Amino acid sequence: MTRPITLPGSQKLAEVCEATWPPASRRALGAWTIRDGQGGGNRVSAATEAWPVTDADLPAAEQAMRALGQEPLFQIREGDDRLDQLLEAHGYRVRDPVNLWAKSTAELAAAPIPRATIYTMWPPLELVRDIWTAGGVGEGRQAVMERARCEKTALLARNGDHPAGAAFAGIHDGVAMVHALYVKPQERRQGIGGMLIRAAAKWAQGHGAETLGLIVTQGNHAANPLYADLGMTRVGHYHYRVHPDVPV
Known part of the structure; x- marks a missing residue:
């Protein structure tokens, strides 16, 4: 009989995903983490929020992603409700809801x-x-x-x-x-x-x-x-x- 273990939550699995399916590079830009995916798909190309952002922070992230030849794309994790609302207010549409x-x-x-x-x-x-x-x-x-x-x-x-x-x-x-x-x-x-x-x-x-x-x-x-x-x-x-x- 196997001993019970505590399954990882979404935050831990996001960390594991970043390590096992990594972007070509990532950098901090103010409140954002910007990823260079180099054609590797959403997971390695999406920007994430490092700490709470405001409307004034959005253009910098958009410009940084476009400079990499990427579309402006954000990953909305559990707990990112304010970011989700901010992006929705700017016309951003939902893409690819996923299960972990x-x-x-x-x-x-x-x-x-x-x-x-x-x-x-x-x-x-x-x-x-x-x-x-x-x-x-x-x-x-x-x-x-x-x-x-x-x-x-x-x-x-x-x-x-x-x-x-x-x-x-x-x-x-x-x-x-x-x-x-x-x-x-x-x-x-x-x-x-x-x-x-x-x-x-x-x-x-x-x-x-x-x-x-x-x-x-x-x-x-x-x-x-x-x-x-x-x-x-x-x-x-x-x-x-x-x-x-x-x-x-």
Whole structure:
């Protein structure tokens, strides 16, 4: 019987995400933290509030992001209600509300995984990169994985003799996080996604992580039920707000 552990909350998972899925650079700009994502997606490009901001602080953040070639984009974390209201008043629209899920690695790893179905490796095989690229995890996001300075692995799932899916996992401060999980359309509804999560948990447990977390958009109606079926707990949420001139 596994001993109970306290699952990390949204603040801790945000810290783990920053370490395992890092921006190319980040800097303080007054009350803001500005990130240079270099095409790695919302998580590595969004600005966050370091302390309470006012309307007068907004133009500096917008200009800094545009200078990086990025759209003005802000991550709204739990507790950022005033920032959320400020941005809404300036016409900023909600983009990609997400759920944060977590569970102990011991519990996830307890279920057996069929032999010769999941492989872990770093650096990733070209086959893994091809799966990611087909799933929209392109060069910008793969560069995020390369620059992550943490214990990390790529995972390859096979279904018989077919490559079926891939994922990336990293560990920070005893917590593992899974990113870039993708299962080929023709291989779905066969348990591949669940096996990738359990294999990531087993790998993470072997490297000292007690908890595994992940982040998924609330609109992903395949992934959220999967994580619930795996017994994971929704421990938090956040969303983004994007400039009114930018498509949501």
